[in-house]
Amino acid sequence: MYEIVAGIDKSEDRGRAIAESITEMPLDHGEVRVTLLHDFQDNPEGASVDQVASVRHARKILEEVGIEVVLEESSGEPADAILRLADEQDAEMIVVAGRKRTPTGKVLFGSVTQSVILGTDRPVLVCSGDEN
Incomplete structure (x- = not known):
């Protein structure tokens, strides 16, 4: 089984991009397992991952x-959660979706993608x- 860990945030566009990129990979779909990980940084209502539209x-x-x-x-921290899960599952690949940010924006707000890489x-x- 080819294990992929995919970090999914709230953006439906980024979630769709991740899923479509995985489906386009030259893999036997029946031999692939994808773990979609959503990290709740703020979850006062106690929502679960299956309630997130992008997921x-x-x-x-x-x-x-x-x-x-x-x-x-x-x-x-989303990057830590993605890396920890990939290690736990001994994933063959990690998939994330990047956002366009200026270098200053990355310094001020961090970058999950950069931290994962x-x-x-x-x-x-x-x-x-x-x-x-």
Whole structure:
């Protein structure tokens, strides 16, 4: 089984980009398992991962082509959660969607994508998921 960990935020566009990029990879879909991880940084109502629209849409796209999907949730720092889960599952690949930010914006607000890339030896697929 080819294990992929995908970090999904609230953006439906980025969630769709991640799912579509995975479906376009030259893999036997029946031999792929994707864990969609959503990190709740602020969750006062106690929502669960399957209530997040971007996760539901990504799951639907993946399952329609026969890819097995597992949902995971965490709270805290998204990059740390993605890296920890990838290690726990011994994932072959991590998939995230980047956002266009200026260098100053990255310094001020951080970058989950950058932290994931720099924090692992695993292959990282970065999808373009900016809203236009």
